[in-house]
Amino acid sequence: xxxxxxxxxxxxxxxxxxxxxxxxxxxxxxxxxxxxxxxxxxxxxxxxxxxxxxxxxxxxxxxxxxxxxxxxxxxxxxxxxxxxxxxxxxxxxxxxxxxxxxxxxxxxxxxxxxxxxxxxxxxxxxxxxxxxxxxxxxxxxxxxxxxxxxxxxxxxxxxxxxxxxxxxxxxxxxxxxxxxxxxxxxxxxxxxxxxxxxxxxxxxxxxxxxxxxxxxxxxxxxxxxxxxxxxxxxxxxxxxxxxxxxxxxxxxxxxxxxxxxxxxxxxxxxxxxxxxxxxxxxxxxxxxxxxxxxxxxxxxxxxxxxxxxxxxxxxxxxxxxxxxxxxxxxxxxxxxx
Numbered sequence: 001x002x003x004x005x006x007x008x009x010x011x012x013x014x015x016x017x018x019x020x021x022x023x024x025x026x027x028x029x030x031x032x033x034x035x036x037x038x039x040x041x042x043x044x045x046x047x048x049x050x051x052x053x054x055x056x057x058x059x060x061x062x063x064x065x066x067x068x069x070x071x072x073x074x075x076x077x078x079x080x081x082x083x084x085x086x087x088x089x090x091x092x093x094x095x096x097x098x099x100x101x102x103x104x105x106x107x108x109x110x111x112x113x114x115x116x117x118x119x120x121x122x123x124x125x126x127x128x129x130x131x132x133x134x135x136x137x138x139x140x141x142x143x144x145x146x147x148x149x150x151x152x153x154x155x156x157x158x159x160x161x162x163x164x165x166x167x168x169x170x171x172x173x174x175x176x177x178x179x180x181x182x183x184x185x186x187x188x189x190x191x192x193x194x195x196x197x198x199x200x201x202x203x204x205x206x207x208x209x210x211x212x213x214x215x216x217x218x219x220x221x222x223x224x225x226x227x228x229x230x231x232x233x234x235x236x237x238x239x240x241x242x243x244x245x246x247x248x249x250x251x252x253x254x255x256x257x258x259x260x261x262x263x264x265x266x267x268x269x270x271x272x273x274x275x276x277x278x279x280x281x282x283x284x285x286x287x288x289x290x291x292x293x294x295x296x297x298x299x300x301x302x303x304x305x306x307x308x309x310x311x312x313x314x315x316x317x318x319x320x321x322x323x324x325x326x327x328x329x330x331x332x333x334x335x336x337x
Contacts, residue, residue: 042098043067044113046078046086049138049162050104052172054082059173060203065098070105081169094120097127100196101150102160103137110137111146118149126154132189134196136160141220144186144213157186158193159216160200165227177205182219184211233308234259236301243297272318279312282322284329291333309334 039062043050046067054064066087069075075086087093093101094117105113117135127133135150140161147157163180166172181201185193194210201208211219234256241251265274278286287309294302313331316322331337 039063040065040098041100041102042087042093042096044090044093044101044103044117045069045105046082047074047104048166048169048172050102051078051081051169052166052175053102053104053138053162055169055173056176056204057200062203065096066093068093090116090120091123094124097130099131099133100200101133101135101155103135107139107142110139110142114147115149118147118151118153118155121150121153121155132156132192134158134193136197138162140182140223141217143216144184147186151186151188156189156193156196158197159184159211159213160197161211162206163223179206181206181208182211182216183208184213184216233304236304240294240298240301272315275312275315275319279309279316279330280319280321282316282326282330284326284333287330287333306334306336 039057041054041057041062042065043054044067046054046069050067054067058064064082064084067078067082068087068090069078079086087096090113101117103110103113103117114135114137121133121135132154134156135147136158137144137147138160142159144157144159147155151157159182161182162176163182164172164175166175181197181204183194183197183201185191185197198208234252237255238248238251241255242248246254262274268274278290290305291302294305310331313327313334316330317324317327
């Protein structure tokens with residue numbers, strides 16, 4: 001059991017649980033009052049992320065009050081996974097009185113959904129003596145400010161973005177444990193929202209960190225480079241292997257062990273020490289041969305190779321194994337200048 005989870009369990013016995021400030025959370029203090037929020041939740045947009053989250057939370061003892069999906073096909077898939085009928089409209093979902101709403105829709109409609117949910121919450125009125133609900137969206141790039149209509153209706157607001165990929169819900173439900181999660185509380189009730197975010201992350205076995213709202217786009221760009229563009233690079237590599245004569249049916253089997261070993265090296269040694277290959281050795285002749293071969297056999301990939309090579313020269317310089325003159329020569333080759 002983690003220290004934070006131990007603190008949570010201990011807090012459950014307190015007669016008057018204390019809300020923890022964001023300053024304490026930022027300082028790594030972990031005495032989060034578990035009784036400050038209930039475990040009933042709803043998912044708006046039960047697709048790959050939403051259904052994955054619902055399954056993972058239910059496995060930790062949370063209660064799914066209800067969920068929605070925008071299309072008949074999506075509803076059918078979610079109903080099959082979650083074992084119950086979907087709720088068709090947000091006012092009906094609000095009537096179920098969940099404590100936490102997770103908006104897991106595509107980024108382009110999060111603001112519209114938040115506006116509709118805010119109106120439904122305002123129309124439903126306060127939940128009596130119960131604590132206000134927390135409305136969460138899971139978009140990496142979208143500001144917490146889009147949840148302002150929900151805050152106006154009395155809810156706390158939070159961005160809860162798992163730093164993970166979710167190809168399908170059954171696999172996705174197992175991918176929260178150990179993953180990072182970026183938390184951005186809204187301005188209305190930041191302590192409450194932050195506490196709920198940290199507690200939910202702890203229950204899922206995640207690694208939470210606070211992210212400033214004005215850095216969300218930069219953060220999401222980093223995630224895209226780390227995840228999405230890695231897929232692009234492996235697709236380019238696969239194409240080059242096939243063009244070189246490696247049988248297409250076995251290319252991934254042959255080169256993915258290299259990729260996995262490289263990721264392990266980055267994780268254990270950091271990018272500077274993990275770097276290998278001709279650039280790390282100052283092998284300008286091999287780089288020139290690469291450029292010539294790409295120009296002849298795969299010109300569409302030449303610009304990617306040049307750009308990545310130039311970006312790698314900073315790592316080469318940091319290693320200190322290659323002279324500045326050789327690095328300058330490799331830069332001339334890669335830029336064509």
